[in-house]
Amino acid sequence: MSGAVAQPWSGVAWAGVVRADGGVQTRKMTEDAGFSALMAASQGGDARAYQALLRACVPVASATIRRQGVASDRVDDVVQEVLLTIHRARVTYDPARPFLPWLRAIAQRRAVDALRSYGRTSAREVADEDAYLNHPAAASGADEELGRSDQARLLAAAIATLPPGQREAVELLALRERSLEEAAGVTGRTKGALKVNLHRAIQALRERMSDGPDA
Amino acid sequence: MGRMPDGARYFALIDQLAVGLQPVRPLASPWRRTVVWCGAVVWVAGMFALFADFGALGHRLAAAPDMWASFAGALLTSVCAAGAAFTTSVPGRSAWWALLPVPPLLLWLGASTAGCLRVQGIGWTAPEPPMHAMACIYVIVMVAVPLASLLMWQIMRACPLRPALTATLAGLASAGAAAVVLTLIHPFDATYTDLLAHLAAVLVVVFGVSMAGARAMRQGRD
Numbered sequence: 001m002s003g004a005v006a007q008p009w010s011g012v013a014w015a016g017v018v019r020a021d022g023g024v025q026t027r028k029m030t031e032d033a034g035f036s037a038l039m040a041a042s043q044g045g046d047a048r049a050y051q052a053l054l055r056a057c058v059p060v061a062s063a064t065i066r067r068q069g070v071a072s073d074r075v076d077d078v079v080q081e082v083l084l085t086i087h088r089a090r091v092t093y094d095p096a097r098p099f100l101p102w103l104r105a106i107a108q109r110r111a112v113d114a115l116r117s118y119g120r121t122s123a124r125e126v127a128d129e130d131a132y133l134n135h136p137a138a139a140s141g142a143d144e145e146l147g148r149s150d151q152a153r154l155l156a157a158a159i160a161t162l163p164p165g166q167r168e169a170v171e172l173l174a175l176r177e178r179s180l181e182e183a184a185g186v187t188g189r190t191k192g193a194l195k196v197n198l199h200r201a202i203q204a205l206r207e208r209m210s211d212g213p214d215a
Numbered sequence: 216m217g218r219m220p221d222g223a224r225y226f227a228l229i230d231q232l233a234v235g236l237q238p239v240r241p242l243a244s245p246w247r248r249t250v251v252w253c254g255a256v257v258w259v260a261g262m263f264a265l266f267a268d269f270g271a272l273g274h275r276l277a278a279a280p281d282m283w284a285s286f287a288g289a290l291l292t293s294v295c296a297a298g299a300a301f302t303t304s305v306p307g308r309s310a311w312w313a314l315l316p317v318p319p320l321l322l323w324l325g326a327s328t329a330g331c332l333r334v335q336g337i338g339w340t341a342p343e344p345p346m347h348a349m350a351c352i353y354v355i356v357m358v359a360v361p362l363a364s365l366l367m368w369q370i371m372r373a374c375p376l377r378p379a380l381t382a383t384l385a386g387l388a389s390a391g392a393a394a395v396v397l398t399l400i401h402p403f404d405a406t407y408t409d410l411l412a413h414l415a416a417v418l419v420v421v422f423g424v425s426m427a428g429a430r431a432m433r434q435g436r437d
Contacts, residue, residue, distance in 0.1 A: 042236065043238065043239050043240075043241060044238050045236055045237055045238035045239075046236075047233040047234070047235075047236040048233075050232070050233045050236050051229055051230065051233045054225075054229040054232065054233070055225070055226075055229060058225055076225075079225065080225070080228055083225070083228055083229065083232065084228075084232075085374065085376075087232045088374055089306055089373070089374030090239060091239045091240070091241055091242050091372070091373070092241070092242055092304075092305045092306060092373045092374050093241060093306075094241055094244070094305075095241065097307070101307040102306050102307035103306075103307075104307075105306040105307040105308075105376065106306045106307075106374075106376065109306070109376040109377070163434070180235065190237075191235055191237075192232075192236075192237070195231055195232060195234075196232075199228060199231060
């Protein structure tokens with residue numbers, strides 16, 4: 001046995017053990033023990049088991065998040081938050097205890113956080129129909145160059161508003177194209193933390209830029 | 216069969232998280248970590264014990280059972296609050312653990328109040344000078360801050376999903392431990408000014424650690 005893979009998109013979680021000959025023996029991951037075994041292997045550093053585990057977690061997390069009342073168009077974002085939390089919290093999982101309550105607790109909490117965040121945003125922001133109607137159309141021709149420079153300025157401004165950890169990750173990994181090892185050496189952070197920060201930063205920038213004038 | 220989610224986004228993130236995955240050692244159980252923190256408390260108490268007058272302490276505790284109860288209440292509150300803080304920082308553990316320190320906290324508050332009323336009933340004790348009360352606040356805060364810092368550092372190695380709750384428990388644990396240490400060097404009956412000073416110090420610690428700790432935990436996610 002050299003690892004594990006999963007096919008989580010069929011509505012139920014599937015996991016498979018990769019045999020030594022390269023074949024994959026799949027089985028339904030309806031039992032907690034399957035998740036626990038994959039997590040135990042992940043804690044040991046088995047990347048393929050970890051991929052299989054995270055993929056198998058998606059439908060469980062998705063269902064839990066929906067049950068909490070998160071709107072359908074926001075479920076994907078919250079699932080990603082759950083995956084990031086699993087990554088950060090994997091040291092807290094005790095292989096002697098069931099896995100699914102651990103996973104569901106994370107999913108429920110992230111769903112509650114998302115609902116609160118959405119509630120706060122809704123309370124602070126109002127729809128401005130006039131501003132939308134008066135919004136200039138996308139630039140074309142000679143104006144495109146100007147538009148691009150505006151976009152670069154907006155991106156720089158958006159990066160400047162990121163939390164320090166995320167900004168650092170974007171600057172080192174994306175803008176200066178440093179390797180994870182180099183960035184970890186410069187910042188003193190772990191590679192995992194840098195990856196998580198970069199992912200969060202990209203997500204935040206995507207959201208902020210999609211609200212921008214050229215979206 | 217559920218709706219097909221945006222699989223590409225998940226796959227990209229999952230692959231990113233799995234690249235270069237390092238082995239991790241699961242954290243010790245919450246109660247084992249509590250024991251480690253209590254070891255630090257014992258060490259700090261040992262430092263203060265060098266300046267303690269154990270003869271006077273023994274006489275006072277023997278003469279006033281409410282002081283024993285107050286001491287035991289503070290000690291148990293500290294241990295239970297630390298255990299509850301560690302437990303609630305682990306995903307999947309019930310938030311009801313947060314109620315664990317409530318009974319010893321009631322014992323601590325009740326015994327301290329009873330001691331204060333007993334002293335008032337005697338009628339001959341003078342109120343403690345304000346400078347003395349300030350010294351108590353100072354000792355409690357100064358002892359609680361490093362213990363709270365250690366506790367928060369230990370807790371943040373886990374994944375507190377309820378930062379405010381966990382940080383409040385950490386504050387209570389630190390304040391209780393500081394009150395225990397204070398008893399070693401301050402084995403006196405509690406006048407009402409004394410009691411108010413202790414209460415103020417404990418509230419300052421709990422509130423401060425709760426605010427700062429919750430903020431640190433939320434920032435730690437980034």
